[in-house]
Amino acid sequence: MPKIVDPEARRRAVAQAVLAVVAQRGLEGASLRNVAEEAGLAIGSVRHYFTDHDELMIFAMRELGRRTGERIRAHAERLLAPDGDLDRRAATEELLAEFLPLDDARREEAVLWITFTAATHTRPELRPCAAEMQQDMRDLVARVLSEARRMGGMPADLEVDVESRRLTALLDGLTLQAALLPDRMPPKQLRQVLRRHLDALRSGG
Secondary structure (H helix, E strand, O other), rough: OHHHHHHHHHOOOOOOOHHHHHHHHOOHHHOOOHHHHHOOOOOHHHHOOOOOOOHHHHHHHHHHHHHHHHHHHHHHHHHOOOOOOOOHHHHHHHHHHHOOOOOOOHHHHHHHHHHHHHHHHOHHHHHHHHHHHHHHHHHHHHHHHHHHHHHOOOOOOHHHHHHHHHHHHHHHHHHHHHOOOOOOOOHHHHHHHHHHHHHHHOOOO
């Protein structure tokens, strides 16, 4: 009896192979041949699930975002739920900390994300995906800040749009520094900077 293959599961497995190759050889090394070898498939099998190389790269980029997004959504659901016993200040910090490379797995994701977003300069097909994910991040941060303001955890006159842009820029900058210079920006320092920024927001600074 022929083996039944879940097409979506196979596509995700191929995307994971893309990410593994990019981590080892950079984006230019993610040829169909190298990806197929990493996935343990024939090139024809990869082509069966993706119409071309561009579609494969975009799907892999989205898969990278999905991995991070699943963790962040779990924090968001907890934070935004009507739970009176929740320490919302700590929960907010934990949610935002998911955007930072605080361990080896998240550092590898950060390096991959920087690699893909840097490539948008010469690969315009990747730009819509990068822009969409950046907007999703800003929207989530704005929602968190807006809810914190509503609950009294932030000043009533907090400019959510401006502060969400400022906070996402801070997270992006910290991620870039920590990914490129991990010894100079260790996890403890990343958390300190994030915590100091949140404290400043609470005090209206």
